[in-house]
Amino acid sequence: xxxxxxxxxxxxxxxxxxxxxxxxxxxxxxxxxxxxxxxxxxxxxxxxxxxxxxxxxxxxxxxxxxxxxxxxxxxxxxxxxxxxxxxxxxxxxxxxxxxxxxxxxxxxxxxxxxxxxxxxxxxxxxxxxxxxxxxxxxxxxxxxxxxxxxxxxxxxxxxxxxxxxxxxxxxxxxxxxxxxxxxxxxxxxxxxxxxxxxxxxxxxxxxxxxxxxxxxxxxxxxxxxxxxxxxxxxxxxxxxxxxxxxxxxxxxxxxxxxxxxxxxxxxxxxxxxxxxxxxxxxxxxxxxxxxxxxxxxxxxxxxxxxxxxxxxxxxxxxxxxxxxxxxxxxxxxxxxxxxxxxxxxxxxxxxxxxxxxxxxxxxxxxxxxxxxxxxxxxxxxxxxxxxxxxxxx
Amino acid sequence: xxxxxxxxxxxxxxxxxxxxxxxxxxxxxxxxxxxxxxxxxxxxxxxxxxxxxxxxxxxxxxxxxxxxxxxxxxxxxxxxxxxxxxxxxxxxxxxxxxxxxxxxxxxxxxxxxxxxxxxxxxxxxxxxxxxxxxxxxxxxxxxxxxxxxxxxxxxxxxxxxxxxxxxxxxxxxxxxxxxxxxxxxxxxxxxxxxxxxxxxxxxxxxxxxxxxxxxxxxxxxxxxxxxxxxxxxxxxxxxxxxxxxxxxxxxxxxxxxxxxxxxxxxxxxxxxxxxxxxxxxxxxxxxxxxxxxxxxxxxxxx
Numbered sequence: 253x254x255x256x257x258x259x260x261x262x263x264x265x266x267x268x269x270x271x272x273x274x275x276x277x278x279x280x281x282x283x284x285x286x287x288x289x290x291x292x293x294x295x296x297x298x299x300x301x302x303x304x305x306x307x308x309x310x311x312x313x314x315x316x317x318x319x320x321x322x323x324x325x326x327x328x329x330x331x332x333x334x335x336x337x338x339x340x341x342x343x344x345x346x347x348x349x350x351x352x353x354x355x356x357x358x359x360x361x362x363x364x365x366x367x368x369x370x371x372x373x374x375x376x377x378x379x380x381x382x383x384x385x386x387x388x389x390x391x392x393x394x395x396x397x398x399x400x401x402x403x404x405x406x407x408x409x410x411x412x413x414x415x416x417x418x419x420x421x422x423x424x425x426x427x428x429x430x431x432x433x434x435x436x437x438x439x440x441x442x443x444x445x446x447x448x449x450x451x452x453x454x455x456x457x458x459x460x461x462x463x464x465x466x467x468x469x470x471x472x473x474x475x476x477x478x479x480x481x482x483x484x485x486x487x488x489x490x491x492x493x494x495x496x497x498x499x500x501x502x503x504x505x506x507x508x509x510x511x512x513x514x515x516x517x518x519x520x521x522x523x524x525x526x527x528x529x530x531x532x533x534x535x536x537x538x539x540x541x542x543x544x545x546x547x548x549x550x551x552x553x554x555x556x557x558x559x560x561x562x563x564x565x566x567x568x569x570x571x572x573x574x575x576x577x578x579x580x581x582x583x584x585x586x587x588x589x590x591x592x593x594x595x596x597x598x599x600x601x602x603x604x605x606x607x608x609x610x611x612x613x614x615x616x617x618x619x620x621x622x623x624x625x626x627x628x629x630x631x632x633x634x635x636x637x638x639x640x641x642x643x644x645x
Numbered sequence: 646x647x648x649x650x651x652x653x654x655x656x657x658x659x660x661x662x663x664x665x666x667x668x669x670x671x672x673x674x675x676x677x678x679x680x681x682x683x684x685x686x687x688x689x690x691x692x693x694x695x696x697x698x699x700x701x702x703x704x705x706x707x708x709x710x711x712x713x714x715x716x717x718x719x720x721x722x723x724x725x726x727x728x729x730x731x732x733x734x735x736x737x738x739x740x741x742x743x744x745x746x747x748x749x750x751x752x753x754x755x756x757x758x759x760x761x762x763x764x765x766x767x768x769x770x771x772x773x774x775x776x777x778x779x780x781x782x783x784x785x786x787x788x789x790x791x792x793x794x795x796x797x798x799x800x801x802x803x804x805x806x807x808x809x810x811x812x813x814x815x816x817x818x819x820x821x822x823x824x825x826x827x828x829x830x831x832x833x834x835x836x837x838x839x840x841x842x843x844x845x846x847x848x849x850x851x852x853x854x855x856x857x858x859x860x861x862x863x864x865x866x867x868x869x870x871x872x873x874x875x876x877x878x879x880x881x882x883x884x885x886x887x888x889x890x891x892x893x894x895x896x897x898x899x900x901x902x903x904x905x906x907x908x909x910x911x912x913x914x915x916x917x918x919x920x921x922x923x924x925x926x927x928x929x930x931x932x933x934x935x936x937x938x939x940x941x942x943x944x945x946x947x
Contacts, residue, residue, distance in 0.1 A: 315847050336853040348848035352866045361862075362852035413852070 264291035264326045265339075265416035265449035267312055272321030274307050274473075281307040282318075283473040289466065291326075291416075294443045294450045296460035296481075299470035300496070305453045306421055312451060313342045313419050325417060341415035345422040347406040349394035355381065356390040359408045366413075380408040400431040407442070418443075420452040424459060436463050457497045461485055469493045486545065490626045494543040501549070501593050503527075503542045503622070507534045514619065515540060516564075521588050523567050526619035541625040548621040549595040551583055553605065554612040566616040567593060571609050583607060585615060689925070696918035705914050713919035722904070727927070730900045733815075733890070734883040737822040741879050742872065744823070745830025749871070750864065752831075753838040754846070766835065769828055781821045781889055788812040788820070813895030821893045826882055830875035837871030838864065873939035877932050884928050 267289040274282040282304040289295040297305035310316040311323055314335045322329050330338045341362075349358050356377050357364075363373035381387045384404040386397075394402055403423065410418055423439065424432045440463045443450045454460050460467045460481065467484040469476045469492075476496075477489040488494035491502045503525055505517035515529045517540050527542045534540060554568070569585040572592065576582075581602040585593045595615055607613060699708040717723055748769070756762045772780055787793050788811040795807040810816050841864065849859040865872075887903035901924055908917040 313851065315850075334853075335851045340851075342848070342851045344844045344848055346842060346844060348842060348844035350845060350848070350863060361849070361854075365849075365853045365858060409848075409852075 266291040266324075266326055267295075267417055267449060267451065268322075268324040268327075269308060269312070270322040270324065272308070272311065272318040272323065274304070274311065274316065275319045281473055282311075285321075285473065285475060287468060287475060287478060289449060289451060291449055292447050293465040294440065294452065294463055295466045295468065296464035297451065297453045297468050297470060298455070298457065298460040298484075298497075300455055303470040304473040305455075305468075305470050309342075309419050309421055309451060309453050312338075312417065313340050314338055315342075336413075339416040340419055341410040341413055341417075342419040343406050343410045343421065343423050345425060347394075347402050347426075349402060349405055349409070351394055354391050354393060355386065355397070355405050358394065358405055359412055361409065362413045377408070377412060380412055381405075384408050399427050400435065403427065403431075403435060407439075411442075411446070415448065417449045417451065420450065422453055422455070424454070424456075432459070439463060461497070469496060471496070487623055488543055488625065491541050491543070494625060499546055500543040501546060502625070503544060505540060507536055507538045507540055509536070510534060517542075519567075524564055525622065526564055527622055527624050528619065529624055532624075541627040542622045543625055544617050544622050546582075546594045547580065547596040547598075549597075549615050549617045551585070551595045551597055551607065552614050552616070553607060554614055556612070565619055565622075566614050568612070568614050569593060571607050571611045571613055574607065574609060583613075585613060692918045692921050695915055696922050698915040698918075700913060700915045703912065713916045714923075716916060717919050717923060726899060726901045726904050729898060730884055730902075733818060733822065733900070734880050736819055737826060737883050738876060738879050740819070740823050741827045741830040742876065744827050745834050745875055746865075746868070746872070748827075748831045749834040749838050749868070750860070752835055753841075754843075754864075769831055772824075773828065777825055778888070781825065781892060784817065784821055784824070784893070785812060788817055813893070813897060815894065815898060817893040818890055818898060821889050822883055822886075825889065826879045829878035829882065830872075833874035833878070834868050834871035837868045841867045869939045870941055873935050873941055876935055880931055880935075881928055884924070884931070 267287075269285055269287045272282055272285050273280065285304070285308065287308075297308060299305045307316060311318050312325070314330065314333060317331060323331055325338055325340065335342075350361065353361070356374060359380055360373040360377035363376060368376075378387060378390060381390055384407060386401060386404055386408070389397060389401060389405075394405060397405065403426075406423075420439070424435055427435060436459055439450070439452070452460075452463065461484065462481075464481045466478065467481050468478040469484060471492055477484060477493045479487075479489075484493065484497055485499055488497055488500060491504075494500040494502050503517075503519070505519040505523075505525055508516045508518050508524075510516075510529060510533055513528060513530050515527045515534055517525045517527050519525065525542065527540055529540075567585075567587060569587040571583060572586040573584040574581060575584075576599075577596075578599070580596045580598050583595045583597055583602075585595065587593050593615060695705065696713055697709050697711070699706040699710055699712070752762055752765055756765060785792075789795070790807045790809070790812065792812065794811060795804075798804045799807065845863055845867075846859055849863050854862060884900075885902055887900050887906050890898050890900040891903050901920065905917050905920045905924070908914075908920065
């Protein structure tokens with residue numbers, strides 16, 4: 253390999269964002285944010301638009317500088333360094349391919365800037381194009397390619413300098429559904445093959461969970477949860493993450509009593525739930541939040557005129573929408589208090605005794621499937637438990 | 646109606662529908678065609694016809710002779726006039742291109758906020774609220790022997806003698822041209838630059854390109870439509886000018902058109918017409934040359 257491409261390997265691809273705040277005039281895009289992305293991992297920054305995820309990406313890339321705080325790559329501070337010295341490469345949302353240059357010249361551009369001769373840089377670019385199965389299109393202009401092909405050109409162009417960190421800004425948002433699903437698998441494969449760090453910004457929950465080792469859920473310039481993709485899905489930390497990532501219903505209520513690590517909680521509407529609370533002993537009357545996975549809920553039709561059984565861990569409502577998703581049916585239930593409650597019922601269970609829109613149903617689940625969320629006074633309690641544990645050491 | 650009949654009727658209807666569409670578009674361009682034919686095509690035709698006429702001291706005599714053209718091509722002064730006009734065109738083109746590109750670049754890439762951008766852009770057009778002549782003539786008291794500029798230089802002790810080359814010289818002509826025509830370069834370049842996706846610049850920087858590299862590799866090629874259009878404006882304006890040359894050079898320099906005007910003043914219409922025809926051909930060739938380099942239509946459709 254040439255000297256220009258060799259430099260990427262120096263230092264690891266660990267990305268550290270340390271206490272970074274970014275202000276644009278009056279607005280604060282990122283607030284006191286700290287995050288460590290391990291070398292060689294695939295990290296997704298997930299959040300709604302305006303949550304600061306793209307700003308973080310751009311600060312890692314060097315297209316923005318943090319107002320305060322530090323960004324380190326491979327242990328070395330890169331604030332103020334030009335893009336070339338960071339060992340990063342960025343793939344832009346709209347791909348940002350140079351419209352007046354051939355696909356080959358687009359891919360070879362970074363080498364041209366580094367002063368590598370035409371035959372050498374074209375050879376390298378051709379190799380990369382072959383990797384993304386586009387060698388046939390080398391002499392076309394970007395506008396003559398389809399969206400998916402353009403995206404692969406953008407990927408090849410970003411990879412030509414052998415970066416240690418690849419930054420992807422909503423890389424799949426411009427593709428249609430079919431290509432999006434294919435490309436996200438492809439991105440994951442490329443990342444595994446190269447073993448470099450990928451930081452991928454997206455607002456699509458399933459995309460993040462599908463590709464990432466590590467998912468960082470953000471809101472309003474802060475991190476709500478940074479954890480493995482699986483944990484983000486099955487063990488959201490708070491109601492925001494549970495609601496945003498989806499796959500969960502959020503339950504809330506005030507504590508009536510606590511026994512053997514289970515709190516009995518009553519919702520505003522009088523439904524009663526059991527929450528596993530572990531070490532914490534929430535005060536009577538404290539408000540607790542819990543989550544229950546959509547696919548851990550059983551739905552049963554109530555006979556007309558029947559009274560709800562009113563047992564623990566049930567809730568009653570009317571079927572609002574039904575969506576057949578193939579392997580399961582998504583049942584949205586309008587609760588009496590106007591909230592929505594979603595159950596994913598396996599297809600065979602559902603079609604044994606199908607429901608109809610407008611049916612009165614009772615949803616039930618097991619208390620052990622409920623996860624306590626870090627909201628309300630429990631956040632302080634949890635902090636106190638941690639503090640106690642720490643002082644006991 | 647059965648579905649087959651229905652389909653058949655659709656087939657019958659389709660071609661006329663297309664015809665009316667075509668007719669409608671012809672109707673739409675008709676006013677423009679009429680205006681151009683009446684005010685451009687017809688006069689050009691007259692000029693062309695007259696260029697083959699004979700003339701005496703007082704009359705133009707219908708004929709079909711090539712004397713006017715032969716005269717034009719054999720006179721040594723013709724070459725000098727064209728050389729002078731082309732020299733001015735090239736100098737002014739180079740300066741306005743440099744200025745126009747930089748002003749447009751500043752407006753598009755350095756000015757943040759659309760409102761501020763539009764505000765500054767409008768500021769560029771403010772001089773156009775006064776007439777060309779006034780704008781040009783106001784250079785005379787500024788650049789004159791005892792003008793503001795010379796007085797300021799002498800007052801500041803930079804020179805002891807007034808600078809003579811400032812007014813009634815080629816320098817003054819170029820200054821006036823640049824002043825009058827830079828905006829014609831700024832507007833089209835601004836227009837095509839504004840359509841460059843900003844992320845392309847970031848992508849170039851990401852690839853390691855410095856500022857100048859980015860300008861030369863990305864911004865310049867993507868602004869070429871604007872540059873071509875601006876060049877056409879500036880070059881045709883300078884080539885077709887007589888007034889600025891005459892006024893600002895104090896009669897020392899001449900252009901093709903000012904010579905042509907002299908002939909008109911002397912009622913020598915046929916040679917003036919021949920001169921005009923050649924001028925139109927040469928300028929058309931220059932424009933065609935620019936359009937050959939840059940496919941403006943394709944770029945505009947982009």
